[in-house]
Amino acid sequence: MKLEDLKKIREKYEKEMTLRDGKFKIKIIVGMGTSGIAAGARDTLKALLDEIAKRGLKDVLVTQTGERGLSSNEPVITVEEEGKPSIVYGDVSAEVARKIIAEHIVNGNPVSDYILEVKK
């Protein structure tokens, strides 16, 4: 192994470790209650994780929570960002989840069609 290889390994695996050092800026919370799961929240979650891995995003964290009483709009996800209002999205299919990552997380433009609530 050469010096460059060491650097390559470090860059490749650094992102995976973010979860454990608490250094992240955006937190995506997926509602995983019974109705959330029934409406396909598991696929939404998988799509989020996959998209983040594919794009190699750092500082983003995906976590889950229980039911939030918005059953008719499940799957529901919340995007929390430091110093910004939290945004609650509804009817987030796997496809919408990928869109949210691309537009909201990467470019900073919330996907207005799916916003349920903006929490100050």
Added chain:
Amino acid sequence: MSFYRMHIIIPMDEEAVEHGAIEVKRELSELIEKNNLKDEVKVIETGPVGVVGKGVVMIIYPERLYYYNVKPSDVKEIFEEHIVKGRIVKRIEHDYGEKRAGKIVDYKTVGLTREQKRVVLDRCSIINTLDMEEVIAKGGYSAIEKIISEKIKPEEIIEEVKNSGLRGRGGAGFPTGLKWDFTRRTPGDEKYLICNADEGEPGTYKDRLILEGDPHKLIEAMIIGGYAVGAEKGYIYIRGEYQLSIERTQKAIDDARKFNLLGKNILESGINFDIEIKKGAGAYVCGEETALIESLEGKRGQPRKKPPYPVNKGLWEKPTAVNNVETLANIPAIIINGANWFKNLGAVNSSGTKVFTILGHVEYPGLVEVEMGTPLKDIINIYGGGVKKGKKFKAALIGGAAGVFLSEKLLNVSMDYESLKENKAVLGSGAILVMDEDTSIPEILFSILKFFAHESCGQCSPCRIGTRHLVDLIYKIKNGEGTEKDLDMMLKIVETMKETSFCPLGQSVIMPVKSALTNFKEDFIKILNKKNNEEVLNA
């Protein structure tokens, strides 16, 4: 690489294994597999977390929630409630770490999960020791990378270590940079670097945490040390009872060799260095560097005459630097962040952090890393959670068996080399044994002296005879048959031993004895002639 929403850490050490950590991990992995959550949740086995007496610990990220005393039968509930639904299982004892993701909710204001200043233990219980990728991702071998890419010379490394003010963490506190400088300057083409991992001081287990939790840090430091002093061969002398440490460190050495981080021409830089492990055989005296070298050479572990010091004539009579595990574990951070950064940590003449083991009558026994100069009472009250069951503090034995008994008056003392020296105490290995009001100091002293008598190597008479004689005297005193004369005799013996013993084992017996007899004199006076008096009364 893949991205997970949850990392579950299961710290593994002998205590955890005994309480079923392997079963817990197996059970959890099976449930995750069965429920098809493998792409979302990752289970990681790490080295110990530094919490003692809590059985199997499970840490869940990103919440950084600690579950304690997890039994294999609890796993299903944790899985169904916490991992699937995100609800904490309140029935099981749990605790939040202070530095957590997201919003701050109530966390305990005391305990070992409070944020610490971790330089030496920064990766312990965070990474999977056996996973080279995780080690490298978390900054492993980045100091070597810096040295090679910036072409830093051995002399510059020594200068940096000297300027950092790093002192030996094994007990004596000798400046590390100076030791390396002496070794480098001694002429000779064959030199050695030895890591002293024969952690034998009663109540100390800081090195074990590093060996089990992050052996790569030690390996990296030894490569740097070897390069600095001009050694191509290093030895790690590990205490024989540390089975898991030996296994993990050996695995780390093998992995490092595979990645061309050990052996010939490391990372094609021209640096050669390799490490071999030597198991100790259970002798306390082998923690003394020259006895350790004798043992390494295959002889009986007895100290050598000094001078010549090992830096001039060490292993096989060649120049040798002997460093403690914790000392070495500071080196990579010093290389990366520079001497000034390190100097700004800690106290005057005691730079950096120190790993302390807190044990005895405290709520949360375990291990913390804090800056040098942290007051003793903070370590006991904040991290240790104070004296157990709300009892009153009586004494703390600082630095292991060869340490000093401190009374309540010295609770405010700063834990660094200089402040402790002013108070006739030593930092030693960093063990803090807390004793509550019900503790009998004579009883504790009895067990310490028995320990010394057992561990005296017998080479010199003051130590061999003195330790034996002290046991007889303290036995007599604790049984209520002692007199004032016996107390004087004890002091006379330890003073003679200090002057005439061959090595630090005999020389340091004065510390526990004298401090116990001065700081807790009433405890001894109270029981003198007790038996005689009782007999008179009963007659």
